Amino acid sequence: xSRRKLLVPESRAALDQxxxxxxxxxDPKDAKFEAAREQGIPLDKGYxxxxxxxxxxxxGGRMGGNMVKELVRMAQENLNKK
Numbered sequence: 320x321s322r323r324k325l326l327v328p329e330s331r332a333a334l335d336q337x338x339x340x341x342x343x344x345x346d347p348k349d350a351k352f353e354a355a356r357e358q359g360i361p362l363d364k365g366y367x368x369x370x371x372x373x374x375x376x377x378x379g380g381r382m383g384g385n386m387v388k389e390l391v392r393m394a395q396e397n398l399n400k401k
Contacts, residue, residue, distance in 0.1 A: 334386075338386060341382070341385045341386055342385075351382065354381050355378050360374045360377065360378060362378065
């Protein structure tokens with residue numbers, strides 16, 4: 320169970336949509352599989368105990384990093400409009 324909690328729980332849907340858009344998939348649940356596929360990491364649905372921590376980190380790190388970059392870009396765009 321993850322201990323991470325969103326400051327604004329209502330933002331979950333918007334974050335999921337962003338994750339899907341960044342990954343180029345329609346369902347946010349498929350985003351990690353797309354990120355793994357792009358890096359040649361064999362991620363399967365269900366148990367993935369065979370993955371190394373490095374492989375797992377590459378998947379999550381890439382998704383999170385791309386989401387942060389997009390959020391920063393969006394914020395800069397909003398500031399430029401004002």
